[in-house]
Amino acid sequence: MSKILCVLYPDPVDGFPPRYPRDGVPTIDRYESGGTLPTPQHIDFRPGELLGCVSGSLGLGRFLETSGHTLVVTSDKEGPDSVFERELADAEVVISQPFWPAYLTADRLARAKKLRLAITAGIGSDHVDLDEAAARGVTVAEVTDSNCISVAEHAAMQILALVRNFLPSHEWITRGGWNIADCVSRAYDLEGMQVGIVGAGRIGLALMRRLKPFGVPLHYMQRHPLQPEVARELGAKFHPSVESLAEACDVISIHCPLHPGTLRMFNDELIGRMKRGSYIVNTARAEICDRDAVVRALEGGRLAGYAGDVWFPQPPPPDHPWRTMPHQAMTPHVSGTTLSAQARYAAGTREILECWFEGRPIREEYLIIDGGKLAGVGASSYTLATGARA
Numbered sequence: 516m517s518k519i520l521c522v523l524y525p526d527p528v529d530g531f532p533p534r535y536p537r538d539g540v541p542t543i544d545r546y547e548s549g550g551t552l553p554t555p556q557h558i559d560f561r562p563g564e565l566l567g568c569v570s571g572s573l574g575l576g577r578f579l580e581t582s583g584h585t586l587v588v589t590s591d592k593e594g595p596d597s598v599f600e601r602e603l604a605d606a607e608v609v610i611s612q613p614f615w616p617a618y619l620t621a622d623r624l625a626r627a628k629k630l631r632l633a634i635t636a637g638i639g640s641d642h643v644d645l646d647e648a649a650a651r652g653v654t655v656a657e658v659t660d661s662n663c664i665s666v667a668e669h670a671a672m673q674i675l676a677l678v679r680n681f682l683p684s685h686e687w688i689t690r691g692g693w694n695i696a697d698c699v700s701r702a703y704d705l706e707g708m709q710v711g712i713v714g715a716g717r718i719g720l721a722l723m724r725r726l727k728p729f730g731v732p733l734h735y736m737q738r739h740p741l742q743p744e745v746a747r748e749l750g751a752k753f754h755p756s757v758e759s760l761a762e763a764c765d766v767i768s769i770h771c772p773l774h775p776g777t778l779r780m781f782n783d784e785l786i787g788r789m790k791r792g793s794y795i796v797n798t799a800r801a802e803i804c805d806r807d808a809v810v811r812a813l814e815g816g817r818l819a820g821y822a823g824d825v826w827f828p829q830p831p832p833p834d835h836p837w838r839t840m841p842h843q844a845m846t847p848h849v850s851g852t853t854l855s856a857q858a859r860y861a862a863g864t865r866e867i868l869e870c871w872f873e874g875r876p877i878r879e880e881y882l883i884i885d886g887g888k889l890a891g892v893g894a895s896s897y898t899l900a901t902g903a904r905a
């Protein structure tokens with residue numbers, strides 16, 4: 516029997532919700548990318564319940580405990596005295612969400628002698644040292660596709676929030692004012708702006724499809740151009756370099772994974788090439804942008820706005836400069852953990868566990884590291900620090 520260590524975000528400060536605004540969540544038949552939804556044999560939760568926090572336990576408690584396994588669920592993840600550090604030594608499986616990541620550093624992996632499987636309940640496994648996991652034979656899997664549309668919708672919202680100066684305008688209302696000139700002195704139409712996407716994968720492409728009806732010219736940059744018919748459908752212009760994209764666009768939304776090739780891609784030099792008054796939205800990973808370069812660009816006016824939901828570390832300290840920098844519309848890391856998304860990635864996590872314990876293969880598209888190397892979706896999304904690809 517195994518020990519499963521599950522790190523989830525804390526419960527709401529006022530306790531678990533007695534009631535939700537809606538009954539259940541809207542159902543979908545398949546993912547927009549064409550992929551199929553998770554297919555666990557059974558689930559022990561009602562879609563629409565809060566599952567991503569400690570009391571929600573991803574709906575796994577009954578399943579794991581009746582199977583004789585030990586489930587430890589905690590949000591206490593930092594420092595040598597944390598529950599996570601204490602319980603890690605004999606855990607076979609670690610489950611963590613990018614929203615409240617249990618960082619599996621090389622050091623921690625070295626101490627996790629029994630660890631065999633690290634599951635990301637969501638998408639993005641950069642909180643795991645993938646080189647070290649590969650070297651130690653730890654399988655890394657995530658629930659590919661589960662929250663792509665959740666993120667694409669959030670990015671579309673944040674683009675509009677920045678360009679239309681939504682949050683400051685809303686604040687004038689809640690403060691009792693009606694200061695129209697104050698609101699509109701930073702407000703523009705998105706119409707006519709050149710919009711660029713870094714990483715036109717599942718999320719980036721979904722965002723482009725949502726932005727096309729706004730009539731904006733679309734641009735994108737990634738290592739491989741899109742299929743010609745998809746690029747034609749979107750009228751999207753391919754840029755072979757991020758510099759060329761930066762110079763052409765008024766708005767850039769970032770949707771590539773964090774790996775050595777994208778770390779601090781948006782630094783002083785690249786942001787300096789953008790037009791004065793550009794906007795960046797980053798719902799991918801914080802470290803794709805140089806933290807202090809973003810602050811400098813907002814203060815100096817090179818950027819008119821920055822938004823996103825990803826930070827480093829997570830949670831960020833109270834004095835993290837992105838909390839107080841000007842012209843930002845940041846949220847905590849919430850885009851991929853709507854109640855709709857939670858139901859999907861909780862079911863996907865259950866599917867992965869059922870496969871693991873029954874000795875059945877985990878779906879190829881869920882794999883990041885397997886058999887000591889990049890595998891499945893990991894092979895196309897990530898590079899290892901050694902430069903090795905699967």
Ligand code: NDP
Nearest residue numbers: 638639714715716717718737738739771772776798799851
């Ligand atoms: P996909 O793998 O479908 O797409 C990623 C895209 O990034 C690919 O098209 C890839 O294309 C491109 N890419 C990879 N490396 C580079 C590079 N060096 N420069 C430019 N483009 C690159 O992933 P998803 O769309 O599903 O997810 C993307 C990321 O979004 C995740 O890795 C995760 O970090 C983040 N995410 C955030 C969430 C949130 O809640 N905020 C939730 C879900 C995901 P190519 O290989 O051609 O370069």
